[in-house]
Amino acid sequence: MLSLLKKYEQIMIQVVMVMMAIVLALCTIDLGWTILKDISKPPYFILDIEELLELFGLFMLVIIGIELLETIMKTYSTPGQQHHEVVLSVAIIAISRKIIILDMKTVDSMSLIGIAAITIALTIGYAFVRAKRPKQQIK
Template sequence: MHNLFKRYERLMIQVLLTMMAIAIGLATLDFGWVLFQSILAPPRLLIEGEQLLEIFSLFMLIIIGIELLESIINTYLTKGRPHFEVVLSVAIIAIARKVIILDIKTTDSLSLFGIAAIILSLTVGYYFMKQSHPDDAPPSEPDRDVAPLPPRQQKHR
């Protein structure tokens, strides 16, 4: 029974990954279309602040989707286990997107304090998670056999 559930879970993850890849592709096409329209709209080749925020918002949304897709592929399909670092890193990227597209003029101070609290709690949580699971760190580059530098000789005047 457990094996059947694992196979079903793996199939559902693959279906979701396929749908997510399609959504990222469509979002990329939409991003290209918005960028194209923004460049061609009068005044030509100039992008206004509102348009720039929309472009950055779409770009960051695509980056979040790609990061989530890559993280799911790396953790669920290759390692076969959930990875809490994925959730925290995607949440940090998502809140960074919110900060980038945030309009300070219309946002009240309580919301800004809330966003600051979210950023602080996510980064502290990420730090503690990395401290408690040092085996999840990416492998370091193997040491190379590099000849030591010769001793430095002093020049005589």
């Protein structure tokens, strides 16, 4: 029964990898389309702040997608691999994306405090997980 569940888990991991690759390709196509659309309207090749923030957000989304796909490929397909560190690093990248595209004029101070608390908590958690890992596994 346990071996059947392990085989099922491996099949689901492969299905998720294929779906993630498709989503990543679509997101990259959307990014390219957005760039072409933004630079092809007058004034040509000049972007305003909102367009730049949208593009940076899409770039970060593609980077997060690549990181997630790599996480699935490396971590979940390797038996016995711990997932904690990778999940925390992806979460740090995701919150970094939120910070990069944040419009400081529209965000209240409590939201900024919340984002800071999440960032600090994720970083401390990552440091603890990394410190707990055996020395020979640290690259």
